[in-house]
Amino acid sequence: MPRAGKRIKGTSDERAEAREQLRAELLAAARSIAAESGGFDGITMRSIADHVGYTVPIVYQYFANKRALLVELVDVGFTELAHHLDRAECPTIQEREGGLLPATAAAYWQFAMADPDLYRLMHTLPEVPFGTAEAPAPARACFEALRRAVTAEAADGNPESREWAHDADAAADLLWAHLHGLVGLVLDGRIKGGGERGRILLGDLTRLFSQPRAPTSR
Structure with missing residues (x-):
């Protein structure tokens, strides 16, 4: 070289x-x-x-400059996260974790804890589009994995979670927001019990998405 x-x-x-x-x-x-x-x-x-x-x-x-390098690192990060989330669809992993949704949440958690600096960069680098067609393809793949996970129980006929199937995008957005919030609190040292308790709360978080949503006013 x-x-x-x-x-x-x-x-x-x-x-x-x-x-x-x-x-x-x-x-x-x-x-x-x-x-x-x-x-x-x-x-x-x-x-x-x-x-x-x-x-x-x-x-x-x-790399033309440091920002160009960081933008590529964001792409690399979401590519790696997408691979982690895809592996959660393995039947063996689902059996161990108790289903696709908890397995996906566990994969998300493990990725963030393994490389917190990259995780932070992925979610804080300015002017990287999200929620649009211009969002990085690996980030969109992560969203789709979360979408599949949060609607899996509805697809399997779980009556308590079936309502999520009617607005899967909203469910995926909320799941991502909850996961990111819990991870961020743990990484920033702002949650009682730190990472050990945060990992326990992760199970409680996924169970929230197995419950029916309360009616909302339009």
């Missing part, structure tokens, strides 16, 4: 693979620095270059 701007050699496929590997290495370096320094605010293009042993111009060949 180049260290100071040397040309990547090999076939076109080999060069493309080498470029993707270096791109992934730079993103991984940013995550490592954030974990060591308490977040992404303090990372710089130079610190990333120093971390992997490349010159700064190499980093700029892959």
Whole structure:
């Protein structure tokens, strides 16, 4: 791999693979620095270059500026979260957790606790669209996974949760809001009992979505 701007050699496929590997290495370096320094605010293009042993111009060949790198990290984060949520659909995991909804909530929790800095970045980077067609595709995939989870009991005929099937988008929005709120309180140290109690409350949270909604005025 180049260290100071040397040309990547090999076939076109080999060069493309080498470029993707270096791109992934730079993103991984940013995550490592954030974990060591308490977040992404303090990372710089130079610190990333120093971390992997490349010159700064190499980093700029892959990312126009720090924001471009952070936007890609948001995409990476939601891609990883989507994979976690998809794995919750495994029958073995559902059996262990007590169903698709609790399995999905557990997967969400585990992702956030494993990389809190990336999780925060995913939900705080300004001017990243959400709730529209312009939202990052992996974020939309996460929403769909939450939507499937929150309507699963209704689809299975659970009479207490059937009403969610009539407004699945609203149910998914509310589930995401509840999960994000609980995770945020735990990560910020603002909930009694910390992560251990937060994980217990996660089970109570999912049970809320197995109950019928109270009538609302229109």
